[in-house]
Amino acid sequence: MANLDDTAKNETPLTYTSEKSNIHAVKDQTQETADIPRGYWRSSIFLGSLAAIGMGLLSAIGGFGLLAPILGIVNQDIGPSKNLSWLSIVYTMAIAVGLTVVGRFTDIFGRRHTFIGGAVLGVVGSIVSSRANSIETLIGGMLLIGLAASTQVSYFYVTAELVPRKYRFIGVAGTYGLAAPATSISPVIAYACVAHTSAGWRTVFYILIGCNSVALLCWVLFYRPPTFEMKHRGQQKIEYAKKFDYLGLLLFVGGLVVFLIGIEWGGNLYSWSSARVICTIVVGGPALIVFVVWELYARLAEPLVPITLLADTGWTAAVVISGLAASVYYGFSVVWPNMVSIMFTTGDLVKDGALASILGIAWVCGSLTAGTTTTVLKHVKLQLIVTFLLGGIFLGSMATSNPDSRTRSCILLAFANFCFGWAEGQSLVSTTLALPNQQEMGTGCGFGGSVRFAISTIASVVYSTVLSHRLAVTIPDHVTPAVLKAGLPQSSVAEFLTNLVSGLPLKNVPGIDTSIILAGANAYEYACSDAYRTIFFVAIAFCGVGVIAAFSLPNLDALMTNDVETSLHHRNGDQESKVHERAVVVRTP
CATH class of the missing domain: 1.10.150 (DNA polymerase; domain 1)
Structure with a gap:
């Protein structure tokens, strides 16, 4: 990124016009040169903001990644409780719902205070969890951590809008790299906390208190994106508050929460034919359908999400690929540790944690590699087709695993997750590039993130349901x-x-x-x-869908330009003239 200071020469300044309060951001068709000052890319506000994003992501991933391997130990200590599964349910639901809400809200009102608030929630949630004396209290703490994570896992579009489009892949990979310990070796860290600290599993949350606190400090000191006033000259917040899509918000949050609860319950806590599961799916599913109809046909000044995005084949394909790739990580982050503990155990808790970490280590290596290769080589579409195809082959080959194939299984899983980490790193950034309106980065990518989590949740449920039936x-x-x-x-x-x-x-x-x-x-x-073999066969089907979706991607290479969507300003706004958010606010009839 040595020539980043010169990329600003191709940028365009802001132009603002308005009429009444019906304002929408659109792509600028008459571009002029922007004046991002020399040294900006090495400044404290830029580098400090990237640190805030990376540390926030580390906290979000660690929020559950460090707890998941030791859930049984926690349940023995402060349980047992029949509500143990809610620890994962509230975390994933908070992220799935929060991504869309956070994205839309911050597009309108500005990102700074929302992301600071997310870090505060992370600190509070970690403190509550560290002091929990019951599973139910820990669930409350995990809910706060999940709500915080809904801002923190927004890292990909927050980073993407700060760097030139041609450097988005390597920029997002860089911030993701800061979260590598939580993604890659969380089982080792978790087991080490249990085995070698006096606080045991609570040490996990002490670590998270520290990570969230560092992220909070960086958000406060360095992250200063365009404010509401910079985004909407002459407009009042109350105008946007009045026309916010509250009914859409209610339908989306209520429908998605209820639907995901039903999906999570089915085949786990309750049978698919139970009244609880049927009622939640029957209520939640139609509520989401009504939400889509409302967003499409209601004449809304400020809709919650641009549902018409789903009609954009290229963007939708990128979202589907990212969801399917993520489902490999989330689904097999449960399956693989179980395989290690049952089939490949060494008898040493920390060594078993190291084996379980192979999945995450390979995933991180793939994601970081994707950032570099895509920036240098481009050919995003071809890379996604190849990586998804190879990942499917390696993952399908895991069906040959048995208790005597530990080395072979570790190698196959490592190659598979390297490919899927590569694919996920590319597809996630591709959702920002393929977004038709770059001025709705939070709204579009937040909605895409919710769809991504919904896809990965459904895929994970399919894996767990098939596994439980086969084990029976x-x-x-x-x-x-x-x-x-x-x-x-x-x-x-x-x-x-x-x-x-x-x-x-x-x-x-x-x-x-x-x-x-x-x-x-x-x-x-x-x-x-024998039961796990079936899971890997099912995974092949999801991989096939991913390959098909990759063929539907647009030519993303042509979108990798020198354009920068958003730049940061200093504390007192005294350099506002040097701040350029590539948005034009125009009159609408």
Whole structure:
């Protein structure tokens, strides 16, 4: 990025016109040179803002990534609780809903104070979680952490709008790199906290308090994007508050929350045929349909989201690809640690954590590589087709895994996640480039982020549902004949299977002895490998959809120009003349 100071020569200054309060940002058709001062790219406000974005992302990913591997340990300490699954539900739902709301709100009113508020929520949520003495209190803390994360995982478009379009890939990869520890080695960190600190699992949240605090400090000191006044000359906040799409907000938040709860419940806490699951899906799904109709046909001055974006094939393809790639990370971040603990365990908690971290390490390496290769080589569409295709091949090959294939499985998974990390790094930035209106970066990319999380959530639910159904078949098929052959009485088989699956002691089962336990444990490993095989076959289908979507992408290389959407200003606004947000506010009839 050595020549970034010179890229400003191709930029365009702001022009503002307005009439009444019906204002919309559109692409400038008559561009002039912008005057971003020399040294801006090395200034404290620019570099400090990138630090804020990166540390915020580290806090967001660590908010659940550090907790997920040790949920069982936490449940033993302050549980047990039947509400344990809500720790992940409230976190993912808060992000899915918050991304759209944060994006739209900050497009209108400015980003600074919202992102500072998100960091404050992160600090408070981490403190509450660190002091929790029940799972229910921890759920409350995780809700706050999830709400904070809805601002922090907006990193990709916040970074994208600060750097020239041609450097968006490497710029986003750079901020993502700051979050690498949480993405890559969170199981190692989590297990080390449990094994080597007096506070145990609570140390995870002490770490998060520190990370969120550093992010908060950087947001306050350095991040100064255009304010409401700079965005809307002569307009009042009350005008926008009056015409905000409150009904759309209610339909979107209510519908998505209820629908995702039903999806998360189905096949996990309750059967798909249960009244709870059916009611939530039946209520949430139609509410989202009504929301889409409302956004399309209501004459709204300030709609919550531009639903017409979904008609843009290129942008929608980028969002779908990012969602499918993310589903590999989120889905298999649960599946792979389970495979390690059951099939490939070393008997050492920290070593098992290192094995479980292979998924995240490969993912980070792929994402960082994507930033460099795309900036230098371009050919974004071709790279996405190839990486998704190769990732699908490697992931599908994981179906050959068994308890004796630890090395092979680790290598295949590493290559697969390297490819998908590469694809996700490219597709996420592609959603910013393919966005038709660059002045609605928060609105469009926030909505795209919510769609991305919805896709990855649905895919993860498919993985978990298929796995649970397969385990219900493979465990009795493999374990029952093994323990009967080893001498277990037929009358004790049901109790043995129940204790084995739930983790209860096997020594209390009538007629049990050491040889039976060993035979049952060995058969259990192969039963699980048989069930996991089906998951990898299902993943091939999702990969096929991703390859098809990649063919629908536009020519993104042509969009990688020297244009910069937003630049930062100093504390007192005394250099406002040097601030240029590439937006033009025009009259509408």
